[in-house]
Amino acid sequence: MKKKNISWHEGKVEKENRQLLHNHKSVLVWFTGLSGSGKSTISVELEKALYEMGIHTYRLDGDNIRHGLNRDLTFSEEDRNENIRRIGEVAKLFVDAGVITLAAFISPFKKDRRFVRSLFSEAEFIEVYVKASIEECSKRDPKGLYNKVQMGEINNFTGIDSPYEIPESPELLINTEIQTIEESVKQIVHYLQNKRLL
Incomplete structure (x- = not known):
């Protein structure tokens, strides 16, 4: 009943107009990987690098979103x-x-990542698999979460007692066990430039 009473209200300014105003394309760069793999760190540095290039960006981060929009979710x-x-x-x-959007979310399930990809045209969705072993992430443990798992304070933790489904064909693969943050950012910027998105 609800859907019957709503309709899409078209505007007079299109995405392409906004992109022209910003002087660059707009895409979603979707970072996926285990907790502690480096998703948020890389997205923060990428946002800074793009800002310094005059690129309009916005960063969505898993923890930040759960402080507001998704605070009702378990x-x-x-x-x-x-x-x-x-x-x-x-x-x-x-x-x-018209904004280049950076999203850093563990997003462990392929079906969920496929759903997000389905919302965009092929060129607008860039999946970045930030790879690091569970052992390495446990060593880093930047938020102390792996320690809490070991203490039995957290259940259903991705990579331990809840699965992480590795992306089969991401647009970019970043291995933070062998790549520095600077190298990772350069790799993504280079990709965006090669695709003529900047």
């Missing part, structure tokens, strides 16, 4: 799915606004 599989669905829809709005 870490159950159902709520994790809803978390990613909402982020995909928000990212779509930012890309429509």
Whole structure:
């Protein structure tokens, strides 16, 4: 009943107009990987690098989003799915606004990442798999989460007692066990330049 009473209200300014105003294309750069792999760190440095190049960006981060928009969600599989669905829809709005959008989310399930990809044209979605072994992530443990898992304070933790499904064909693969943050950022910027998105 609800859907019957709503309709899309077209505007007079299109995504292409906003891109022209910004003087660059708009895309979603989706970082996926285990907790502690380096997703957020790289996205922060990439945002800074792009800003210094005069590129309009916005960064969406897993923890930050759960402080506001998704604060009502738990870490159950159902709520994790809803978390990613909402982020995909928000990212779509930012890309429509002509902004290069950086999203750093563990997003462990292939079906959820496929759903987000389906919201965009082929050229607008760039999946970046930030690779690091569970052993390395446990050593880094920047938020102390792996320690809490070992103490039995956290359940359903991705990579330990909840699965992480590795991307099969991401646009970019970054291995933070052998690449520095600077090298990782350069790799992504180079990709965006080669695709004539900047």
